[in-house]
Amino acid sequence: MGSLYHLTPVKAALVCGAALALSLAAGCSKSGQETPQAQRATIEQLAQKTGCTLIGKRDSKELKQGQCKTSAGRYVLVSFTDDKGRDAWLTEAKPWGGTYLVGPGWVAVATPQILETLRKDLGGSIVHGDQHGVGDKSGGHSRGHSGG
Template structure:
């Protein structure tokens, strides 16, 4: 699939950078119980009430959540934006390919937490806000395990 305007050579994100980026997201996990045992998550309902799932674009997902994003990371492997709505604060991370999202989720499982996950995107927020966001954005709520 051709990309617009830039030479996008896909490179792998060094694990240290990926884990470092996840440390920024760990605060958005919402203080979930750290005693979870499974590295991958239990899943709740998988589609929003309208049956629509947001595309992998930070600005579109933020708009559906009712906020305007501030882009914090714009790299070949991911884009990340923060946005604040009246209901919640969101960290929206999008990926150019599913394999980058899976690598991100694998690394995030070390920190635990609950995330809203869709095709090539992940939304971080306090756990109590994720189900409401899922109704607007789509995706699946996943609770990632912690190794501690």
């Protein structure tokens, strides 16, 4: 009879796969640093977490929007009264291109590099809008999404 600790290659792969899944579910990044769980927040709370003072604020019944400029760069923060409004806004915005950091009830808009920096403070998922380009074989339009 073999040792209790003897693993066949198949069992070892399953154990490693389960460990990887657990670390991803816990929100660990490739560098081993933990990405925070995205929380519902106002643009003022998001601005505070990212160290910016909001400028050019707009307020309506469905959403609030403000601009930030920090050492990380320039970005726009938008908060919504609910996720349905956020999703409708994203549906309208994505055909125009761009990259978005999406959390519960909010969106940040900036370059992918800035959004990766913001994601370390805010959590959320990076979402890419349609890409428009000459070299694009889909007639100039393609969609992309990467979760986190």
